Amino acid sequence: GQNIDQPTEMTATEGAIVQINCTYQTSGFNGLFWYQQHAGEAPTFLSYNVLDGLEEKGRFSSFLSRSKGYSYLLLKELQMKDSASYLCAVVGNDYKLSFGAGTTVTVRA
Amino acid sequence: IAGITQAPTSQILAAGRRMTLRCTQDMRHNAMYWYRQDLGLGLRLIHYSNTAGTTGKGEVPDGYSVSRANTDDFPLTLASAVPSQTSVYFCASSLKGGSASYEQYFGPGTRLTVT
16 A cells, blocks of 8 residues: 655745655655645646655755655745646555545745 | 637536536647645545556546547546546646656646536
8 A cells, every 4th residue: 555644834934945845655666756736737747766865946845854754845046836736656666556535835924 | 729628618517417528638648637626635546548449547547438430539427427427537648658757738627516
């Protein structure tokens, strides 16, 4: 079975940094995706990690530790438009995505 | 405009009725997927297709069927709708199936209410 945990909600101030953690216990591991989903909209791709370490992409960075079953998404210089749900998804042995329930981030002025 | 389209946008359906949700992509992606999204549960895979002519079951396939007659279209059918199928349904596609690194592109979703 797949078990993917991430916090339900986080709140931060505009301009600040927020770190969204994701821990997983899955049947095999072939990579981890982060998606962003604004309310009422489709998920959109943010990042993909398959090797340990930090991947930086502008204001967003994603980290993976395979030995710890752990990833985080780091959002820097928060903007109001970053208010959204962030979905952690693991690729298992069957090459299918298993999603966590998502973390809703609220950015306050 | 390249991407994935879904129809209808929303639907209220009486229990016991048959319903087909439509999904079309114009990116020539080989793999397509159907997910349902429920509050607190995240996205769950219903059915998938790695290439035209083939389909497979996901995590929650019961009560749903799919077909993949061509590359572009991947309809999802509820043969006899039940209230527990009330959800938001997302169709997605990726360049290749059965491979880890290809991101999935999602359609805008269909909000289905079964009464």
